[in-house]
Amino acid sequence: MSNAKESNRWAVLVFGCICMLVMGICYTFSLFQPYIMDHFGVDSASASLPYTIFIAVFCVGNFFGGVLQGKMNLKKVLVIGYVLMFAGWFLSAMLPSEMFWAMFITFGGLFGIGDGIVYNVIVSLMPKWFPDKKGLASGLTLAFLGVSATVFSPFVSRWLNAYGYKTSFIIVSIVYVAIGVFGTITMRAPAPGYMSDYVATGANTSTKKQYTLSEALHVKELYTITGLYFCAVPAYLLLSAIFVTYGADKGLTAAMATLGVSVASLCQVGGRFIIPTISDKVGRKAAFAISFFITAAGVALLMVATGAMYMACFWMLSLSYGGCQACFAPIAADRFGTKNVGTILSFTMIGFGVGSVGASLLAKVVGPTTAFICAGVVALLGIVLVFTLPGKGKEQA
Structure with missing residues (x-):
């Protein structure tokens, strides 16, 4: 170059x-x-x-x-x-x-x-x-x-x-x-043929085919990625909405609440940069697996956490949520090419929309504690979905 x-x-x-x-x-x-x-x-x-x-x-x-x-x-x-x-x-x-x-x-x-x-x-x-x-x-x-x-x-x-x-x-x-x-x-797009000779090596494999959305609809990974979007949302959105009020019974003081929210913001920003950057080295699959393991662990600890541990759970969920959100564009581009990635990525955001609305409605119907248990199960489902993605170095059409 x-x-x-x-x-x-x-x-x-x-x-x-x-x-x-x-x-x-x-x-x-x-x-x-x-x-x-x-x-x-x-x-x-x-x-x-x-x-x-x-x-x-x-x-x-x-x-x-x-x-x-x-x-x-x-x-x-x-x-x-x-x-x-x-x-x-x-x-x-x-x-x-x-x-x-x-x-x-x-x-x-x-x-x-x-x-x-x-x-x-x-x-x-x-x-x-x-x-x-x-x-x-x-x-x-x-x-x-x-x-x-x-x-x-x-x-x-x-x-x-x-x-x-x-x-x-x-x-x-x-x-x-x-x-x-x-x-x-x-803002401008690169010229046609820009880096067309680039061949991905290591943990990530990129397709040479530039899929349209209609073609991608026939590929199972599109629905897997959409499912991952759904699984990445509930735990963080549930806790971020009620962090202070839910923490009132878990020993959260006013000073701790301020500190918790401030650090959580930094964790989310850090996750958005650190985890996708790591994914360039270890692979998108590994990065998603790490994120969902952190989410599941954070929800599990949340059930018994009080005080400082309660804050730490929020930080864990913020880190993993930010990391997941920033990995979707790279994995969509890897699997379906960069030409139409905007349209394809917008389809996967159906998972984000359903997860966001669903988490909010669920909390109102069953209460926050049961909703968090459900969110933990959803995070475990995310781990299962991750392992259905193509493995390291597997050639894609």
């Missing part, structure tokens, strides 16, 4: 990390929630609904992002995504107090689709530039997304304290315009 090409791809990676960092401002939504309650006169549960809808629609946006990449230039797809992201926040700012329901459409719908489109473009772009370092490139971009809430929370808090609901939403919409211009200018 020439030095120019090497330099170009690292520049794209850096720019992609910046885009993901800014894109993650939406994960500070909990800071906006009290102001939404005050502006619209709704309770806490209602104020969280736009974000819940956003998470669900985000998966749909991912699919649109993958499909659009097959029909038009990458930059045009980014423009569509960023325009929808801007519109979602700006129109939410304009809503009168009696139209809270419209926020389901503006924030949940428009922003959810736009965010999913941009996410899919950037995540699926990195394996194309780094066929030899898929795990590192994907993990680094998702690590920046993971740390976004920590970086931007102080800024968002200042905006809300100084300007309130409407102006703060407008400020975020302007930030998305700025990063949209930056991302559209800097």
